[in-house]
Amino acid sequence: MKPPTRPAGPAPRAGPPAAGVRTAVWTARASLLALLGCVLVPLVTAGLRGVLWLLLGVAGLALASAGIWWTLAHTGILRAVGAVLAVAAPLTVLGLYAAHGMLGPAVASAALLLVAVAAARGALTPRPSSAGTAPAPAEAPRCPWVLMNPRSGGGKVGRFGLVDRALAAGASVTLLDAGRQDAADLARRAVAEGADLLAVAGGDGTQALVAQVAHEHDLPFVVIPAGTRNHFALDLGIDRSDPAAALDALTDGVERRVDLGFAGRRIFVNNASFGSYAAVVGDSAYRDAKVRTALRDLPALLTGAPLLRLSMRAGDRHAEGLQAVLVSNNPYQYAVGPRGGHRGSLDTGLLGALYVHVDNTAQAARAVGGGHGSGVGRLTAPEVVVDADTATVPAGIDGEHVVLPAPVTCRIVPGGLRVRVPRRCAPPPGRHGADWPGVLRLAGLAHRRDTRRAGDPADHPDAGAGPSRTPDPET
Known part of the structure; x- marks a missing residue:
């Protein structure tokens, strides 16, 4: 059978004009202007002496760092001296700024630096295509199982009513008691009894133990941020302030594959x-x-x-x-x-x-x-x-x-772990921070003049960079 032929010419592109691209370009320009303003404010205020005021600020940070080192690495009088130095050095610098009329310019310069960093992050963060559609929901599990630690995060499981919410979603719930229960053993027992999705409401340590079982059986895994910090949930884009919302992944979730770290035979998610x-x-x-x-x-x-x-x-x-x-x-x-x-x-x-x-x-x-x-x-x-x-x-x-x-x-x-998150979960953060390679990318974006469609993958400075794109090996 003759294969179908493709129409001649380039494939049609969907999507509105490149409003997202123009926004990124102007955000990049705003970032560079703010960075320039951060440098110019002390120079305009104090002339070449502004360089000395800048060096004074760096010296204050160095002395504060030395004080922190003494506080952490020594005891007795050296620890006391270090604690005093860590506090006195930045306060002294601020006092000198105030006494010579440089406190206002210093605050303005610091504020412009923060604006520059925030704008740079916004400009360099990949934006989803406006022509794309919402991801299709994953198939609902038949026998989801949730492990909950009622003591984690100061009692978030009880405070947010997670047990009742999970039961209402059709999940089987196991509570960790005050003894030395092994979370991984409990998860393996649940799998043996037919669980086809594993979830954890607890801290990152418990998340890692159950994630290892999910990895072994290639089962979807749901993160419920009921711990103290929940760094894994943060980097997945899950709202840590509302642990109950993460349970939506059981009934209206989308799935993505993320990497897993191993230390010897132990898995770590963070x-x-x-x-x-x-x-x-x-x-x-x-x-x-x-x-x-x-x-x-x-x-x-x-x-x-x-x-x-x-x-x-x-x-x-x-x-x-x-x-x-x-x-x-x-x-x-x-x-x-x-x-x-x-x-x-x-x-x-x-x-x-x-x-x-x-x-x-x-x-x-x-x-x-x-x-x-x-x-x-x-x-x-x-x-x-x-x-x-x-x-x-x-x-x-x-x-x-x-x-x-x-x-x-x-x-x-x-891609060692199948993570399921709520469909309305925030997208994961962008790939770039405010490093020097980022500044070069920012400058290139700020000089951009074309206005392609927002749906074109080439519109973004990260075009062509798939999941294998990595930062410089040494920063």
């Missing part, structure tokens, strides 16, 4: 931490007194003896003598704003790694700039190996303390 933070999390007093326990334990972990020193390798990159390593399921974006520490995507197929080697006050101060010698490094890779000078290494898997045999191989499974 991150696996090694070293100082993991050791603090492992302290039995941490659950009831987080800040007090951290302040008590960190000096010995950072500067005491003996120290647990870590090494890390990823491809041809290698680092030794580290105090902490954070390996994340997809890279975090570190930028200014309320979403400064979030993942712009959960489907890049790459791990993010943040590693720290800070031994003294000078390194702590340099960490403010994040340049070479600051003691803080970042990279992305499909596999990261963390080793220690001991047979085992403490780790925090999504905030849950575990001890793993060293070395620990962290890897990522692209």
Whole structure:
């Protein structure tokens, strides 16, 4: 049989004129203007002395960073001095600004910087095609199962009536009691009894345990943000302020595939931490007194003896003598704003790694700039190996303390989890933050003059960048 022929000429494009593209272009221009204004305000106000005022602000941040280091890494008088310095340095800088009539320009410059960052994020965030249609709802499960932790998040399960809402949606509900129940075992038992969807109302640690079972059986997984932080829900675009709304995914949900991280055989949906933070999390007093326990334990972990020193390798990159390593399921974006520490995507197929080697006050101060010698490094890779000078290494898997045999191989499974979210769920955040490559993309977008249709994928600066698009390996 002869295959059908396609009509000659380019395929027709649907969609209105490129209003979305024009908006992105003008938003990019507004961002660059705000950034220019941020620099010009102190120069116009104080001439070349404005550069000195800018350096004074940087010096204040460096001194505050040094004070924070002393507070965390020492005890006694040095801790007290550090706490005073951390507060006094920025206050002194603000006082000098006020005394010389520079407080107003400094505030205006800071406000313009925030506007520039916010506008840059808006301009560089991919926009859905106006010609596209709403995603089709996923097939409703026959036997959904929901695990709920009534103590998580200060009692959100009871406060939001999650049990009744889940039962009304046709789900079977299991409550975690105060004992040492294994969430993964409960999920496997539910699967054996016929569950065809797994859901968790609890913190990220419990989410990861049940997500592992969903991955093993390739079942859809629903995140109900009933924990304290719920970083996984945040990066999925789920409204953390209304946990009950997440239950709509049981009856009116859409499905997407996201990556999963592995630390050894343990799954993590957010991150696996090694070293100082993991050791603090492992302290039995941490659950009831987080800040007090951290302040008590960190000096010995950072500067005491003996120290647990870590090494890390990823491809041809290698680092030794580290105090902490954070390996994340997809890279975090570190930028200014309320979403400064979030993942712009959960489907890049790459791990993010943040590693720290800070031994003294000078390194702590340099960490403010994040340049070479600051003691803080970042990279992305499909596999990261963390080793220690001991047979085992403490780790925090999504905030849950575990001890793993060293070395620990962290890897990522692209599309390893079927996540179901409410159809009206907010789209996940854009892929780009306010980094220097982002500034170059922003400048290119601001100079754009054409007005193609908004439905054309080529309209966006990220055109052609599918899920495999990744940030620069080193920032």
